[in-house]
Amino acid sequence: xxxxLAAIAFLVACRPVAADAPEKPPEQRFERDMMLxxxxxxxxxxxxxxxxxxxxxxxxxxxxxAEAIAQAPVEAPAHGPWATHVVAVRDRALAVARATTVExxxxxxxxxxxxxAGCHRDSAAIVFAKPPAAxxxxxxxxARMARHRWAADRLWEAIVGDADDAWRxxxxxxxxxxxxxGPERAPLARELQRLATAARRAPPSADRAATYAELxxxxxxxxxxx
Numbered sequence: 001x002x003x004x005l006a007a008i009a010f011l012v013a014c015r016p017v018a019a020d021a022p023e024k025p026p027e028q029r030f031e032r033d034m035m036l037x038x039x040x041x042x043x044x045x046x047x048x049x050x051x052x053x054x055x056x057x058x059x060x061x062x063x064x065x066a067e068a069i070a071q072a073p074v075e076a077p078a079h080g081p082w083a084t085h086v087v088a089v090r091d092r093a094l095a096v097a098r099a100t101t102v103e104x105x106x107x108x109x110x111x112x113x114x115x116x117a118g119c120h121r122d123s124a125a126i127v128f129a130k131p132p133a134a135x136x137x138x139x140x141x142x143a144r145m146a147r148h149r150w151a152a153d154r155l156w157e158a159i160v161g162d163a164d165d166a167w168r169x170x171x172x173x174x175x176x177x178x179x180x181x182g183p184e185r186a187p188l189a190r191e192l193q194r195l196a197t198a199a200r201r202a203p204p205s206a207d208r209a210a211t212y213a214e215l216x217x218x219x220x221x222x223x224x225x226x
Contacts, residue, residue: 047113048156050096054106055220062105063097066112070094088115103217110159110213117160128157131166134173141181147173148219155212167208171196174215181222188222 046065053062070093092112099105131154135146154170157163174196178189195218199211 047109047116051106051109051113051156051216054102054109055216055223057102057220057224059099059102059105062109063099066093066096066105066109069112070097085115085118088118091115102220106216106220107210107213110209110216113156113159114209117162128161128163128166131157131169134169137176139179141179144179147176152216152219155215159209159212164204168200171200175200184225185222188218188225192218192222 046069050062050065053059053065070090072090089112092108092115095108096105096112099108132150134150135143137143137147151170151173154166154173158167158170175193178186178193180186181189192215195211195215199206199208199215202211
């Protein structure tokens, strides 16, 4: 619930100001900007929580979070610096909430992340800390899953922060030779490796959100076979 309230507060904080509104004094602008940064961090956390729920197959729980973003009470005038971002976030969150399969929801969730990223780029409100080193690659499922989570974190940073180094780092880990996971999951492990390898070779103009979505869909399919 804390994340839902934070997401609602984020959307309210991003409400555009009328063109003829008086300019706020410096201390009020500073407070407004700091609140925007705080709520944007919270909103990113909520979208990432939706993603992690979907990877674990929890469509209904993820849909409730997405609907909370989509239905947050906020004005949506046709002008103002944040209007386009607010509308895009709401529309794409609603699309996630209405998805009927995990696969569809994951593809739409990555587009929601892109909408959040647009707001981020315009406000420069999110700065990611230097990431930790990748976990060591050992021949166990737990060790490989730790590396995959690390890689997913880097890809997420690349999507919402337009970070080329993070994109490459995440793909490098996922492109590693997969472990032998049994007849049901082995094809999915190979598909994950294939997608990551292809993405490493793709031109800079390639649709990273679409690639990330397919990687997540593959991960979710593998998790469902545990």
